[in-house]
Amino acid sequence: MDFVETKPVIANISEQKLQPVEIEILPGVYDIIRSIEKDPIDNTAKQKESAECSQKVLELQRTLEAARNTIRKLHGIEYSKEEQLRRLDSLRKQLALKQQLIKKYKNVQF
Amino acid sequence: MSSYHLSTRERLLAIVNDIEIVAKELIENTIAPKAQKMSSADHTQLVELLVLKDKELKSTLQLAADQAGIEKKMDALREQVRKQDEEINQLQKQLKEAEQILATSIFQARQKLASIAKANKRPVSSEDLIKFAHRISASHAICAPLTWQQGDLRRPYPTDIEMRLGFLGKSDLNINGHNLQHPSSLNEMHRNAAAAASGAAGTGGEIPVPSQNQFTWHSSGELHMSMGAGGGSVSLDTRAHKDASQDDVEVMSTESSSSSSSDSQ
Numbered sequence: 001m002d003f004v005e006t007k008p009v010i011a012n013i014s015e016q017k018l019q020p021v022e023i024e025i026l027p028g029v030y031d032i033i034r035s036i037e038k039d040p041i042d043n044t045a046k047q048k049e050s051a052e053c054s055q056k057v058l059e060l061q062r063t064l065e066a067a068r069n070t071i072r073k074l075h076g077i078e079y080s081k082e083e084q085l086r087r088l089d090s091l092r093k094q095l096a097l098k099q100q101l102i103k104k105y106k107n108v109q110f
Numbered sequence: 111m112s113s114y115h116l117s118t119r120e121r122l123l124a125i126v127n128d129i130e131i132v133a134k135e136l137i138e139n140t141i142a143p144k145a146q147k148m149s150s151a152d153h154t155q156l157v158e159l160l161v162l163k164d165k166e167l168k169s170t171l172q173l174a175a176d177q178a179g180i181e182k183k184m185d186a187l188r189e190q191v192r193k194q195d196e197e198i199n200q201l202q203k204q205l206k207e208a209e210q211i212l213a214t215s216i217f218q219a220r221q222k223l224a225s226i227a228k229a230n231k232r233p234v235s236s237e238d239l240i241k242f243a244h245r246i247s248a249s250h251a252i253c254a255p256l257t258w259q260q261g262d263l264r265r266p267y268p269t270d271i272e273m274r275l276g277f278l279g280k281s282d283l284n285i286n287g288h289n290l291q292h293p294s295s296l297n298e299m300h301r302n303a304a305a306a307a308s309g310a311a312g313t314g315g316e317i318p319v320p321s322q323n324q325f326t327w328h329s330s331g332e333l334h335m336s337m338g339a340g341g342g343s344v345s346l347d348t349r350a351h352k353d354a355s356q357d358d359v360e361v362m363s364t365e366s367s368s369s370s371s372s373d374s375q
Contacts, residue, residue, distance in 0.1 A: 018178050020171040025126075026164050029133040036140045057137070064130050068123060076181025077118035077174045084180055091187045099196035105201055 021074065023067045028060040118174050125167045132160045 035053045040046050071077075079087065116124070136156055139148055149155075246252065251266045258264065273279050 005206050020168070020175040023126075023171065025129050025133070025166060025167075028161065028251040029136065029160070032137055033140050033189040036137065060133070064126060071119060071122045071126065071174075074119070074122075074174050074178065076184075077122070079117050080115065080121075081118065081165055081173060081177055082182075083117075084177055084184075088180060088184050088187070090257060091184055091191065093193050095194065098191065102194060102197055102201060105205070 001054065017030070021070055023070065025063060028056065028063050032056045032060060118170065118177055122167070122170050122174065125163055125170060129160065129163045129167065132156060132163060136160065 032053060035049055035056060038049060040049055076084070136153075139153060147153075177252070250258075250264065254266070255264065263269070268276070
């Protein structure tokens with residue numbers, strides 16, 4: 001099969017599995033809930049705590065926005081996996097066809 | 111899952127939005143006064159949902175990593191396809207060029223074959239060709255005589271004087287009322303003209319009168335060659351019916367160093 005010609009070429013590319021991007025949102029949420037539940041009796045401590053709390057909330061929002069930006073910058077996720085595999089397959093077929101065409105015309109005996 | 115048709119990117123963003131919403135709910139529930147707090151069951155469910163969404167996020171991120179790997183392979187494939195495209199284009203150009211060259215060659219070959227067939231239908235002997243070539247060039251219509259200088263009255267075409275001496279000139283003159291001129295040899299006319307010119311010019315810068323071995327057209331339409339200064343002329347019959355003169359012409363044609371190449375064979 002002509003596909004065998006193309007496969008070795010792809011296999012040369014490093015087969016190292018790419019590490020997934022780390023996005024941690026739960027710790028931030030947990031922190032906020034804990035600070036709210038602390039609820040100190042002391043007024044100054046309360047104010048300090050609430051200030052810290054609002055900081056943490058903002059921090060959480062920033063984390064979420066950063067996560068969204070990272071996701072947007074990721075490559076290769078324009079399509080679902082099935083669609084991507086279909087496209088990969090059609091690319092391979094296209095390459096095989098073109099190689100066949102070139103081979104055919106180079107070997108023509110005039 | 112209803113989101114299977116969505117791209118991975120959309121799925122990831124949807125999961126992040128869901129986590130945000132659930133987290134907000136949880137935090138609002140935590141800061142809400144006791145009266146508005148949701149039941150512990152609901153709270154537990156929310157927390158479980160949040161954890162589930164987080165797991166989903168992680169698995170989808172792993173999927174995204176896998177897809178990134180596939181994308182790299184596809185990039186490599188696309189690069190190869192691009193190279194093949196280039197090669198195909200190059201091949202196409204070369205084939206087109208070859209086709210054009212072949213078409214032109216075939217066309218020219220056909221033309222040559224047609225002209226060969228045409229020539230073979232009516233062959234002409236090389237002797238005839240050389241004879242005619244000699245006739246054409248002998249009257250200095252192609253190339254000036256070797257002794258020709260600036261100011262020489264000879265021309266490659268029949269001059270005024272020669273026309274008047276010819277048949278047409280003689281017949282017309284009568285009609286126009288001019289006197290019929292006495293038929294004189296062309297040499298005398300030339301000499302008269304030259305004498306008049308030299309008389310006008312003075313001693314210096316005389317126009318040389320060629321008087322030796324010149325070919326001239328005579329009144330009877332025959333080619334005459336003047337020999338020497340005595341004015342005697344030898345007539346060269348350019349008509350084909352006289353065998354003797356034809357022999358002369360033929361002899362002349364073989365003796366003269368004609369520059370024409372004999373490629374009529």
